[in-house]
Amino acid sequence: MKNIVLTRIDDRLIHGQVVTAWIKQYPINKILIIDDELSKNKLMERIYKAAAPIGIEVIIKTLEDAKAFLMEAPEAGENVMILVKVPEIIEDLLNSDIPIDKVILGGMGAKKGRKTFNRNISASDEEIESFRRIMEKGTEMIYQLVPGDKAVNVKSLL
Template sequence: MSEIVLARIDDRLIHGQVMTAWLQYTGGNHIVIIDDETAKDDFLKTVMEMSVPEGVALDVFSINDAIEFLKNDANDDKLLLLAKTPGAYYALIEGGVKLANLVVGGMGAAKGRTKFYKNISASDDERETFKNIIEAGTVVNVQIVPSDKATNVAGLLN
């Protein structure tokens, strides 16, 4: 069974930091994007495929398809999960996918979001979702790049 070496929230999904720092740090060889909208957009999927280094596999799944893939995956890959929101990860957890850790890397300012930590923003609903993820037993940290000190999100929710 494949191992989840990183589960990361980043509203940009694949970009330079993920490709260089996190792939190298985790030894990951298979990126799994979990996003309903991206999964339906063939052009965007093609752009993502061109962004992935040679030798690294890429799958783009809707949330429901990701749950099925992760629960039934029989490969020996080191998976990097990428999603735009905490809601995608909470859906995975509710669907029976075990996540020991979740890294918050990029949640930019948007309508309904307020500053959460440095340049990370979250809505009230997203803050509640973080609480639910933590209550489910997943450790959630803000960490932009591997060399940054991790900051536990639980301490930011009070």
């Protein structure tokens, strides 16, 4: 099993908060983006790879490939950060027995079908149900933009 140091739901994926704050706080050297759509998009792959700072490798995988990847034995010193756009992916990983102790809810933009959930988090009813199921599996979920912010337990927001 790969060494997962951080898991975050954030539909802007790699952006300022991730680059200037989170990867400075944790010894991350690999960012795994799990998104079926993106894994087919060569241009976006180039953009995300180019946006990562020196020393950080970005890999974009489909959900199925990501599961296989995470099950592999870790390379020496490899520390993975998982980035996904929606909670359902996390749920799927948990169902496949990939252990994730803690999920950070960072950003979900407003769009059709979603309502404001908390500050910059908008979510549909199905997504909120998914939050619930993730937490029922014993995974802790917190809302936190950057490490310096106070962590808010998502349970208290439901």
